Amino acid sequence: MSARDNILGRLRRAPAGSSAPLPDLAPWRASRPQMADAAAGIARFRANMEAAHAEVHDVTSDDWPDRLATLAAAKGVHTLLFGADTRHGVQLAARRPTGMQLVPYDRSADLWRDQLFDGIDASITAATSAIADTGGLVLWPDAHETRLMSLVPPIHFVLLDAARIHADLHAAMSAERWATRMPTNVVVISGPSKTADIQQTLAYGAHGPRELIVLLCHASGVQR
């Protein structure tokens, strides 16, 4: 008998107990405050992200590469990691930002771990959507925009389409049908890395990025 058989055998031999139906999430969902409109969702998202020590900047789908270059320069960023095959990566590369080297994440992490950890000042990734209620950016890493891009560089810029803000995590996973298409990794990021492990005193920049900067992208012409 294997450990698996023994464990499952013990569980199956246990008394059944009273029936436990699949939980009904409807009363909880109905009790959640609704977002009045998109603007309310954006405001709530912004307030929560800023409360978690992230910066939020309004940009448009045209001007964000310039805004990124300005912000990065102000923070002393010399090397910026990006996904060269993504649409926004192509857009960024086409602007040829000055004073900053764009480093494409184009090979397996194992081949350049040291440079990734020590030779990169910042990164830019997109968020696929965001969460207003608790403040959170949904990242859906893939072959073109990888997992470590949002973790290893000390500064992380995130490009977010302002039209893709959901009320809460449950709303995001339902609307985007996560359960039918989970990739290798999804991460929801709610601020720069932090810890309160020393005497409950909050400190930022524990192991992940020290700074999280959201470029909140409004369609051109409707910037608030």
Place this chain on the structure above:
Amino acid sequence: MSQPIHFHAAEDFAVRSRAAAGDPDLRRNFRGAMDFLQAKRRAQFPDAGELNLLRDLGAAIRRHALANLPDLLEQLESRLVANGVVVHWAETPAEANAVVLDIARRSGARRFVKGKSMVSEEVGLNHALEAAGIEALETDMGEYIVQLAGEAPSHIIMPAIHKTRQQIGELFAARLPGVAYTDNVDALIQIGREVLRRKFAEADIGISGVNFAVAETGTLFLVENEGNGRMCTTVPRIHIAITGIEKVVAKLEHVAALNSLLPRSATGQAVETYQNFISGSRKADELDGPDEVHLILLDNGRSQAYADLQLRATLQCIRCGACMNHCPVYARIGGHAYGTTYPGPIGAIISPHMLGLDATYPLAFASTLCGACVEVCPVRIPITDILIRLRNEAQARPGSSDASLRGSGAARTALASAIWRGWAQVYSRLRLYRLTSWFMSRGRALSPIDQGAWTRCRTPLIPAAKRLRDLIRERRP
């Protein structure tokens, strides 16, 4: 290097708890931390209606998962395997450690980094790795501090809660080459960051726990604030997750509901910095993430709790730590006095299944049954009912139907059993009762003044000069 957790003989609990209660530094650290965490939690749940609705839902989700546990575990396994994850089953801590050591040997791995995992503490993984000559570095700041000090965590969420920043500054200065004393928290965290950053880049294997495992999608859900958990599960070539068999839930959306309770109950934060969903190993075209992902499903006595419908509720736990944050006993003696991996009220009710009731029954008595833990439990575990049940189990006659656990009856003594046998005789025979009560009342002057624990803060118990039956007789006309 961290110490394995040895559960000392049961009577040690009295010694350790008395020492802890008499340590003013420790008392101050815990009191301060508990007040802080209680206030933070309260602020997260301003609406009692919402809280109760969420607790009902949390309890329903966990009860549903437990009611379907074997099916959900099999579903989880098949989804994970389809996603390229290797699933291992372990009945005991030794089996779990052997799985990890096998993976290390096969891959030639020497350097481990560990994210926060209470189950790895439960199985004594660090000690097993150390014995095999492998360095396993804790990377959660609190766990790192505790490991550097050669201690065990004193709280399941905040491992170094018993230490002040001055103590941590002294520890870093003493143990880390080239580090000068500072008690500035930001500086201390940056010191930890720099030391550990190098270790992440060099590590061969990353170890993590699991907050919830989703059967529907084969997803391991992990939460954290620091980013070390993501490092451990993304940078090394191999990721090994270890968890108890009870951590499974049926649906992905159940995670959204439960994680609305977990961080708010635990640390009083609305959400953790990172909610990490891992559903497989690196795919052919992906440029990072581990090539190998392993999940170890550990029993270690959980199936004993599962076999009893009352004790099964113990397994609803989502390890938030709210019960200990609100426990008047835990606040006064801290986590180390319990001597178990899991301290506080949840430790008192889960540890007997892992270590035997004979080794752990004093913990069930280390409670005032005030019910603060029950009031805050986000998944409505009836902790006090279970504590009373364990007290009864500890006194149960071995072989009787009341003794159903490993170590039941351990608290019985020959003297107490003889006294109760005598008591039963007296109270079930009328003439014997009359005779005994006559001697008790007439011989009251012989009552001992020192009645042990009772008289430490109470006046001695002395039988009345006249029995009830005497008083009634006098009243009759």
